[in-house]
Amino acid sequence: MRISTAQMFNQGITSVLDRQSATSKILDQLSSGKKVNTAGDDPVAAVGIDNLNQQNALVDQFVKNIEYATNHLAMYESKLGTAEKLVGSTREQVLRAVNGGLADSERQMIADELKGTLDELLNVANSKDESGNYMFSGNETGTQPFAFDATGNIVYSGDNGVRQSVVASGVTIGTNIAGDSAFMNAPSGMGDYSANYLATQAGDFKVESATVPPPITPAGQTYTFTMVGADLEIRDATNTLVQTEVNFDPSNPIVYNGLEVKVDGMPADGDEFSITYQSNVSIFDTINDAITLLESPNKINTPQGKAELAQVLNNIDSGVNQISIERGVSGNGLKALESHNMTHVEEKVVNSSALSMLEDLDYASAITEYEKQQLALNAVSNVFSKVGSVSLFDYI
Incomplete structure (x- = not known):
């Protein structure tokens, strides 16, 4: 069979280009450290790599959400812990005033201490986060949640909204505690x-x-x-x-x-x-009731005063318990966030291991293959050069 000069030339060029392409592909792999740089390198592996990268991106977003939620719930847990101590101290202050040997002026001093405690508690309830938003306003973060009204009672201006953070597929965790549930809605110490x-x-x-x-x-x-x-x-x-x-x-x-x-x-x-x-009592109203009781001259030792004192103490206990419950909600949230974070870390390790198997380059094998392709390219180039220079006139 005769081979024309054009056919011989085209076959030679094709062989050189194929070897150059193979060599270039290996150089790209050595440069990137990946054996799959395009879908054409390995279509099946490319699909798996894309899926794993998407999963890792989703996990990274979950981890960011967890960090945000953890920071906020930690602040709530701390603030509620402070509030719990303040309300707990009011019980001790009220019980000190029961001493029948105290004069009205001494009870007034205790009432003044309670006013200071009430102011501290109000400051805690009106705390702001790092962005300047009110922590205990629910979804109304730009509105101060607690303030005195015209009658001297503390009213709540926020709502009961709880902001949710997605921390895993199909899993959300609240990142705030609404002020009404923590400070306004303690069960009445008497029931209903x-x-x-x-x-x-x-x-x-x-x-x-x-x-x-x-x-x-x-x-x-x-x-x-x-x-x-x-x-x-x-x-x-x-x-x-x-x-x-x-x-x-x-x-x-x-x-x-x-x-x-x-x-x-x-x-x-x-x-x-x-x-x-x-059915519900505000811890602020309860402390105000205690102050009013102590500021009424010698009332605390009367049958009426003793009966009112018992109700105040019951409501203080209920208020402390309610704050403790909401503090427990934030603590449970922190525990759940830690668990989900550990799960995501483990998932990321598994995904990264699978990614490594699919796309990471075996440098030793790649270098060996590069040497083989380089040797083949040199051989093809030499052959093409020799054949291309052959002329009938060289043999005449």
Whole structure:
């Protein structure tokens, strides 16, 4: 078979170009350290590499979210820890004032200490984060959450929003604690109601609890209890007599329309008290109640004062417990974030190992292959050069 000069030339050029391309590919691999630089190098491996890179990018974003959430929850845990200590100290301050040997001026000093504690607690509740946003405002981060209103009560201006951070596929964790849940919504120390006592109270008694057991919903009414002789009369908000406890025995609870009231002690004839629906209490209001009680001359040693003191102490305990619960929420969040972070670190190690197997270059093999391709390229080039220079006139 005859081979034309053009065919011989084209075959020679093609061989040289193929060897140059193979050599160039190995040089690119040696330069990048990767054996798959384009999809054309290994289509199957390229798909796997792309998927693993996407997974790693997602994991990196999760880790950033975890860092953000961890920093914020750590601040909440710290602030709530401070608040817990402050509220806990108010109980000790109030109990100091119970000492019957204290003069009114000394109780006023304790009341002033409570005012200072209240101011400190208010500062904690109005804390800002590193960006200048109010921490305990829920989603209303630009609004100061707590302030005194015209009547001297502290009101909440934020909302109950909890901002979520995505920390894993299908997993979100709250990065804030709303101020109303931490400081405003502690369960009433008495259950579903609060009690009001009169200055004329003669009997040594207090309302121990006033609850509406589930699934009954509290009616939200105010009830007045009056001791008439040996009987206890119960009237509703319209002053209508609704029930009479004949020969009232405080060892037995008062039950009416699903409401269960337990009284500790025996009211005297003519004593009257009322209960008002209040399932949640603000720790700020509780401290204000304690201050008011201590600033009333010698009231704390009266039957009315003792009954109010018991309610204040119960509400303080409930307030401390509520702050502790919310602090526990932030602590549990931190623990969960740490667990997810460890999972992501392990996932990144597995992915990186798989990536290495798919794309990392074996330098020893690559260098050997480069030497072979270089040798082949030189041989092809020499052959092409020799054949291309052959002429019939050289043999005449």
